[in-house]
Amino acid sequence: MTEKIAVLGAGSWGSILANLLDENGNDVRLWSNSEAQAAELNDHHTNQHYVPDFHYSESLTAYTDLAAALDGVAAVLFVVPTKAIRSVAQQVAAVLQQTHQKPIIIHASKGLELETHKRLSQVLAEEIPADLRQAIVVLSGPSHAEEVAKRDITLITAASEDTKAATFVQQLFMNDYFRIYTNNDVIGVELGAALKNIIALGAGALHGLGYGDDAKAALMTRGLAEISRLGVALGAQPLTFIGLSGVGDLIVTATSVHSRNWRAGNELGSGQDLKTVIETMGMVIEGIPSTKAAYELAQQQSIEMPITEAIYDVLYNNADIKQVIPQLMRREGKPELQ
Structure with missing residues (x-):
């Protein structure tokens, strides 16, 4: 299957997914808002700031002109930071309105809109009207750009209310090392x-503080319980959270040095202040705004999320990270399955 596809966002994940789609035989247009980054990709086939020492396919073309990138595409893949999804979607809608195209919309970003607490597919549906698109498909699961770049085995999920569209995306991406x-x-x-990005911050913090595997396992297990409680309250299916986009993504994000959320938590646990961590990371740490959105959602839904609350206090109320852990441990005893 050969398709014309626009990939919006040339960070680590966006550029590697674009490269994978190109290697699968598609006509891929990788859009960046940086002239220098697009020039590097086109002239040198590298993206050193995001994926050092990786050589991209020479047939992959980077664009800074959004209209040119979208011209005639069957699908548009959003891989921009959560905070940019709405504004980029507005720009895409304006182009589609002029060209009368109706592509499938896919997103592979992971977060919640901070002000509204909306999921990203909701934001996309609001900004790209139904007459300008086909279905919306969410691409998510346990995946690091660095490992996909090495063609390590990776399995993720394509989720959509439109089964045909999900199957289209499945076929678009699948190959010998990437299964959907x-x-x-x-x-x-x-x-x-x-929400797994929140728990990954906590897992990194535990490592930075010197805690071991028992603590990490406890955090991830009880963190998944929190994610499931809030998710089910908002209409999710419970079994999803023991699948690839639930426990699978939590494992890879909360245990790997490739995870910027884990690295940010590790630096916090090692004594760095939050401002310094954000400034030195060089990439978006989605777990930080997601913590605020999840905390506020839990308050609205009256859902108990003690780990999320503790991380929120550290990030937004300057709580001492060394004090919140014993506070969590000394909470009133409860049955595990509540």
């Missing part, structure tokens, strides 16, 4: 993707 499963639980897949 379909799912119709868009709510669960998106919430799993966003």
Whole structure:
């Protein structure tokens, strides 16, 4: 299957997904808002700031002109930071309105819109009207750009209320090292993707503080319980959270040095202040705004999320990270399955 596809966002994940689609035989247009980055990709086939020492396919073309990137495409893949999804979607809608195209919209970003707490497919549906698009598909699961770049085995999920569209995306991406499963639980897949970043911050912090595997396992297990409670309250299917976009994504994000959320938490646990961590990371740390959105959602829904609350206090109330852990441990005893 050969398709014309626009990939919006040339960071680590966006550029590697674009390269994978190109290697699968598609006509891929990788859009960046940086002239220098697009020039580097086109002239040198590298993207050193995001994926050092990786050589991209020479047939992959980078664009800074959004209209040119979108021209005649069958699908548009959003891989921009959560905070940019709405504004980029507005620009895409303006182009589609002029060209009368109706592509499938895919997104592989992981977060919740901070002000509205909306999932990203909801934001896309608001900004790109139904007459300008086909279905919306969410691409999510346990995946690091660095490992996909090395053609390590990776399995993720394509979720959509439109089974045909999910299958289209499945076929678009699948190859010998990248396997896609379909799912119709868009709510669960998106919430799993966003909320696991919070737990990854906590897992990194535990490592930075010197805690071991027992503590990490406890955090991830009880963190998944929190994710499931909030997700089910918002309409997700419980089984989604023991799938690729739930426990799978949580494992890879909360245990790997490739995870910027884990690295940010590790630096916080090692004594760095939050401002310095954000400034030195060089890439978006989605878990920080997601913590605020999840905390506020939990308050609205009256859902108990003690780990999320503790991380929120560290990030937004300057709580001492060394004090919140014993506070969590000394909470009143409860049955595990509540």
